[in-house]
Amino acid sequence: MGVTRKPQSEKERNLLGKALRNMPAGELGNGSANFDTGFIAREGRGSKLYDFSDNEYIDYLLGSGPMILGHSHPSVTSAVRDYLEKGSTYFIPNAPIIELAEEIVKAVPCAELVRFTTSGTDATFQCMRAARAYRKRDKILKFEGGFHGTNDYALQSVTPKNLLSFPDPEVGSGGIPKAIQETVLISPYNDLETTSRIIADNHNDLAGVIVEPMQRILTPINGFLKGLRDLTSLYEIPLIFDEVVTGFRFAYGGAQDYYGVIPDLAALGKIMGGGYPLGAVVGRAEIMKVYDSSLAETGEFVPQIGTLNGNPIAATAGLATLAEMRKPGTYEKLRNSGQTLKSALEEILNQAEIPVQVVGDDTVFDVYFTSQPITDYRSTLSADNSALAKFNKLLLERGVLKAGQKFYMSVAHTPEDIQKTVDIISEAAEEMRATLV
Ligand SMILES: Cc1ncc(COP(=O)(O)O)c(C=O)c1O
Structure with a gap:
């Protein structure tokens, strides 16, 4: 699969330039060390988000959580x-x-x-x-x-x-x-x-x-x-x-x-x-x-x-x-796809022998790069933030968008989306392991 991200289009470069000229750091206030997409959102449809360089992302950011039905339901x-x-x-x-x-x-x-x-x-x-x-x-x-x-x-x-x-x-x-x-x-x-x-x-x-x-x-x-x-x-x-x-x-x-x-x-x-x-x-x-x-x-x-x-x-x-x-089966569907992805995430990183804790609920979860159990803020400080930033970047380059420290699940994610995400996580894990060795 490898990196699938297309290079920045002129339209997107222009928009980013305009953003930088008119808005502090060119941002909406939501950037952080673990969350720097470097693109401009063009539109969202179902489980996908698109940028102005024609890239498609499987979206686990979901507008930071509201879009539980997917975009433009x-x-x-x-x-x-x-x-x-x-x-x-x-x-x-x-x-x-x-x-x-x-x-x-x-x-x-x-x-x-x-x-x-x-x-x-x-x-x-x-x-x-x-x-x-x-x-x-x-x-x-x-x-x-x-x-x-x-x-x-x-x-x-x-x-x-x-x-x-x-x-x-x-x-x-x-x-x-x-x-x-x-x-x-x-x-x-x-x-x-x-x-x-x-x-x-x-x-x-x-x-x-x-x-x-x-x-x-x-x-x-x-x-x-x-x-x-x-x-x-x-x-x-x-x-x-x-x-x-x-x-x-x-x-x-x-x-x-x-x-x-x-x-x-x-x-x-x-x-x-x-x-x-x-x-x-x-x-x-x-x-x-x-x-x-x-x-x-x-x-x-x-x-x-x-x-x-x-x-x-x-x-x-x-x-x-x-x-x-409220439709019957909606929460079961949401939790099932979350559970599938969450378990796969844990299994893949464990198999790659990268020390991690996968924590959260089936509807919203993520990984901490640490071997220590995570129960409160101070225990999160044992985690390697630069590893998380790298993991997020490897996923993004391959077409998976997530929040800095969250995978948000939606009912719009299809089994194909989940499978593709699992494959991309496997690739990212391989790459991370190669740099650890
Ligand atoms: C738990 C929690 N409380 C409050 C807020 C603030 O909500 P808003 O961004 O709508 O101001 C957030 C935002 O992410 C949140 O996660």
Whole structure:
């Protein structure tokens, strides 16, 4: 098979040049050491993405997760096209967003009420603010290595350079006021003992605990989420699940349904907007009432005004996506193809005698180049990042696109796509082994 990537076309070179002239680093903000595609997306169809040099990629990036049906799914495209005739935004409640709210309440165990946002970052930010308004306390506990988007609270100890003692946070961005750091406590994921100590020491100041039920691609060890639920219930601290990735992916009811642990609040995004900008805060009515404008004169009220809140086009795409996901056999299909690819990935790299840990869920997973078990952020530091960057590049050159540290699965991936990907992984593994020897 070998490298199949065609050389850059003039059109693509021009676009890249224009991007560099007009946008910082020519990027959208999503580049990283492990994720540098060097191409411009031309279009997406089903499981494939195409660039401006006429290259086709089997897509496991999927727009960073929303495109679980694959690109331009006919039901989503036609629902959106039909709705466009009716306008694109109104600032007031509309039929698609009301129907979507009802569908979310039916599907997601903790969702008694829904407040829409336009991104996952905004949803996690609002979850934390709602928890603070409800509990009348300031501090939020998050987990080291957990990613909740790019708001000031979320960007604490995501990829810290210094391993401070818990619960001290390390700020992960320029421009965040020092005062924010004083309101965020950090705990190690999957470590109930340390978390329990931090919560016991700080429960009087804690407004909420936020966690990705599967942190990045690290799955929760047995009893971790349940233990977190018990601890937060004991001290009456709202537990927030960030389900931006896991919502409608792990199961129709999200990770809370899949793992059987129900939080008080959850942040949603990605799949529920069908590839359009949409997020949501969902949760218990008792907490969600902080958004009720009849409380406007009280200190508890949380105003959440947004020009595109409840956008009907995004809601239409979301509804069409969820209708497809409800079809019998959809989750089985998604999990089966994920399981096939995940097992093959592990087997191929093991056979090539490259030390790896393949971790994650069948719907979203990846490889860490290390012989050490991976359970939390600090254990991920044993992994060889340059090996991952090389692996990603070898796949890309052969027509497989993935996120920096994630294979996202879709229901559009065919058995042929999976087989071709397996063959390409085998080639990449061979090449990596040759450089290791
Ligand atoms: C777990 C998690 N939370 C929040 C976000 C932020 O969502 P958005 O990119 O829509 O702002 C992301 C984005 O990837 C995410 O993975």
